[in-house]
Amino acid sequence: MRYLNYYRCVTKLWAPAQTSRVFTVTSLHTSVQHLHQKKVMADDKPWALISEVGERGYLEEVTDIMKRHFRIVCYRDFLENARSHGPKIQALFVWNACPPAEPALLGSLPSLKVVSSGGVGIDHLDVPYINGLGVKVTNTPGVVSDATADMAMGLLLASARKIVEGHLVAVDPRTTHIPQSLMGVEVTGSTLGIIGMGHIGYKIAQRSKGFDMRILYHNRHRRSVEDEQAVGATYCEAMEDLLREADFVVLVVNLTPETTGLISHRELSLMKPSATLVNVSRGLVVDQDALVKALQTGAIRAAALDVTHPEPLPRDHPLLSLPNVLITPHVGTNTYATMRRMVERMVESAAAAVKGLPVPNEVTPK
Template sequence: MPSARLSVVVTRRLPDVVENRMRDLFDVSLRETDAPMTREELVEAMKTADVLVPTITDKIDAGLVGQAGGNLKLIANYGAGVDHIDVHTARQRGILVSNTPGVLTDDTADMTMALILSVTRRIPEGLAVMQSESWEGWSPTALLGGRIAGRRLGILGMGRIGQAVARRAAVFGMQIHYHNRHRLREEIEQELGATYWESLDQMVARMDVISVNCPHTPSTFHLMNARRLKLMKPEAVIVNTSRGEVIDENALTRMLRSGEISGAGLDVYEQENTANPRLRELKNVVLLPHMGSATMEGRVEMGEKVLLNIKTFDDGHRPPDQVVPSML
């Protein structure tokens, strides 16, 4: 007799092509609506499933992992970041965790450049003028922004996405600087034309644009805190397409309101689904609803990674994108 198919629970709606492939391979429970699961629904899913496929909107903490049933052996995250999953507790319970690294690199880097240009060239303000039908024609002094060529870009986190941002920014004529937990190899620095700063404080104080591209970990929580934000030049801007928790959002809001920082472009927020209401009032801030990975190609590739991780696990092997605590 053929072995029973894996029981897989998916917590959010995924692209049709991904859901159809899951139906072909597994005994899958798909989400009928795109609303996040409640905690009670997550508990029930983890009690019954062999594999859970969560997203960033699902908080899989120690309390939730502790209620997992004996069948749950893999949490195959749909996304690269795993800071919403208690990987340590999962490992203690014998539950593997996998993610989908690499597939969103170019999409997120593109969005980083879009935010840099949007903030420095005041694109949303121009859109608002046209949508309000208040445009009275071209003026030599209207909506003056700044040229990004020649500006110093400081990249906080020089992994895959940080390096992809560096390559794009260099084409625009920006000077590339970076701070990272580990310095890149010399040949990569030379390829990127990047200058390494061991001191984040010194880099922040000298940059025209700061791009946050590091993951959220205990060591990066509020890495850009009030003290460090105050080191930025008044004419500098900051963009974040990584994790909202890396920036002290309240401190950033105060400084943007007071003109201590020229502008910001944010695609992520400390409270995942809620931007600080005071940020919405500011003309020098561009806010996006976590769109960094929002391309059809990227979301399908994420699904393909999830499928590969589950299928490899089902075949008795280690998932190729397994996450272990030492990686965090």
């Protein structure tokens, strides 16, 4: 009887251990299967070529958006093994014109289905050529409008009220008084001229309404009466009329053969000597030699530029040494929220193209 009780006790203690062992083995097997499935899923993802991750490319956190749908390869790694990587790449993500979507690169990507570019401007892409290869082109309109409009107003205000100069005076250890040279010009109630009243231009008009500005605009096509009334904008069929009247001229046009050099000696000579030129479009829209002369001679009061050509300017370029110029390094879309939305839109369009579905935000030759 004593031995029987001993046997029952041992059996009772051993049973859970056996169950636990079976459970552990089963869990381990399940985990291995799960990891294998994840690897298979990762291997099944289409390949995409990007510029790089870090200071000169994408923020680490937004690459996670890409990795959900693509297996990404950085341009530097691609160049080290182009022969192996080239045939696998189905999507090319272009950020700040990199990687360069030029024939040399495109010719090494026989499986490429889409070039997805961040931002609105496509002047760095030869769309007809790319389409001729059977490859679609996409961009990210809309998502950059608020950030770019904010930047335009920021440049306008900073230039008008000499905010950067004031900061330098305030932090200078030699400062003992506030100089009269920090006297700015009035923004509230002034006249704003917007050249290019697309989505971004209209957002600028909405913001300037809050400053009780008189708004003039010039565009290829006149906007609806409802749009004009909503922001109190007046259409100028002739750009010259806008230039003569505006206290601030903001450029918000796409770079095309027609807009290259749009603002040159003649246009600057029509502006008020008290006027400020603000450019958030592309550097080549302005003849920079003409702008330097206008600023040096007092033909216009000041310029505030988020874009130049090239970018950055050579360190000895005269624009960099003029006291009436404010320059930022093409950062109009540089906010965390905007970058994330841009990448989401790029990925959405590229994934659709790879799957053969209708492609959002596809760019086609006009």
